[in-house]
Amino acid sequence: MGKLSIYIVCLMLILTASCKVDSKFDPIINEDDITVKWPDYFPAPAYDFSGNPITKEGFLLGKKLFYDPILSVDNTISCGSCHQQFAAFAHADHKLSHGIDNKLGVRNSQALFNMIWNTSFFWDGGSKHIEVQPIGPITNPVEMDETVQNVVYKLSQRADYKSLFKAAFNTDSITSQLMLKAIAQFMGAFVSASSKYDKNRIDPIANPFTEDEKLGQTIFESKCASCHVPPLFTDNSFRNNGLDEIFSDSGRYLITNINSDMGKFKVPSLRNIELTYPYMHDGRFETLPQVLNHYSSEIKQSATLDQSLTNGIALNNTEKQQLIAFLKTLTDREFINDPRFKEAN
Numbered sequence: 001m002g003k004l005s006i007y008i009v010c011l012m013l014i015l016t017a018s019c020k021v022d023s024k025f026d027p028i029i030n031e032d033d034i035t036v037k038w039p040d041y042f043p044a045p046a047y048d049f050s051g052n053p054i055t056k057e058g059f060l061l062g063k064k065l066f067y068d069p070i071l072s073v074d075n076t077i078s079c080g081s082c083h084q085q086f087a088a089f090a091h092a093d094h095k096l097s098h099g100i101d102n103k104l105g106v107r108n109s110q111a112l113f114n115m116i117w118n119t120s121f122f123w124d125g126g127s128k129h130i131e132v133q134p135i136g137p138i139t140n141p142v143e144m145d146e147t148v149q150n151v152v153y154k155l156s157q158r159a160d161y162k163s164l165f166k167a168a169f170n171t172d173s174i175t176s177q178l179m180l181k182a183i184a185q186f187m188g189a190f191v192s193a194s195s196k197y198d199k200n201r202i203d204p205i206a207n208p209f210t211e212d213e214k215l216g217q218t219i220f221e222s223k224c225a226s227c228h229v230p231p232l233f234t235d236n237s238f239r240n241n242g243l244d245e246i247f248s249d250s251g252r253y254l255i256t257n258i259n260s261d262m263g264k265f266k267v268p269s270l271r272n273i274e275l276t277y278p279y280m281h282d283g284r285f286e287t288l289p290q291v292l293n294h295y296s297s298e299i300k301q302s303a304t305l306d307q308s309l310t311n312g313i314a315l316n317n318t319e320k321q322q323l324i325a326f327l328k329t330l331t332d333r334e335f336i337n338d339p340r341f342k343e344a345n
Contacts, residue, residue, distance in 0.1 A: 113335065243284070
């Protein structure tokens with residue numbers, strides 16, 4: 001075997017150890033194993049780890065950065081402040097994001113999981129890459145209100161971070177690029193694919209649905225799945241789902257300046273929806289019944305309303321209960337209790 005062939009084989013083995021598809025998919029509970037896995041019925045990720053191979057050292061550095069308030073101007077707010085593991089890395093019970101000096105953001109903090117399948121980030125899609133996404137909250141004046149340059153400076157003054165960056169990237173230099181790559185290694189490992197839905201899909205005999213869950217799945221597939229496409233339960237598109245006739249938040253329009261994008265927001269994944277209340281970009285709904293009532297009878301007409309919602313979604317009370325029963329099968333208790341993602345004591 002030639003040197004080039006040996007190199008290619010070694011490279012493939014390294015990447016396979018970092019992230020792979022597992023046809024049986026046994027979720028990892030071993031805290032020392034940072035391999036990123038997903039079931040074979042998941043699509044190929046949008047993010048390619050080959051440009052940022054995940055290592056234990058990089059993962060642990062990213063984890064420390066995620067939970068460290070050093071990213072904020074007054075060292076009070078971390079990524080983990082608004083993205084809590086028990087809530088699938090959403091902000092439990094908070095309609096809007098909370099930043100420094102108790103400042104309120106304008107939108108609900110989105111849940112963080114299955115991020116390597118995202119083709120855009122934030123409710124308006126203002127970021128296109130997982131390695132760039134943290135710059136938004138770091139620099140937002142009502143969130144962390146910091147500059148990336150000053151974060152790098154603060155990190156460079158810390159002996160512990162110097163050692164961690166050296167271990168992760170074999171360099172004495174702390175740069176914004178390496179900081180963002182480390183955070184991407186940590187957040188990129190947030191794979192949620194161990195819900196009852198997943199277990200039923202892999203082995204329906206061992207993990208059967210109740211009758212209500214079955215009926216709810218049928219309703220979901222006929223009335224909801226065109227936007228919330230399984231298995232990720234989003235299509236990564238931007239849609240106006242009829243919340244308002246006049247928009248106080250222009251949504252996607254703020255990014256594109258295209259009139260047809262007025263009032264459109266990213267279709268969120270419905271995985272872990274039981275845990276990520278309150279709902280919608282502004283957190284206006286506290287419960288799933290309120291969400292379903294909106295879709296069945298409270299759609300507001302406007303020029304950019306998604307055509308599929310012109311007449312709402314017909315749901316009677318029994319169908320709503322069955323649909324909620326199915327949605328709860330998307331709750332991933334193993335993910336929210338995964339020790340690899342917990343903040344260190």
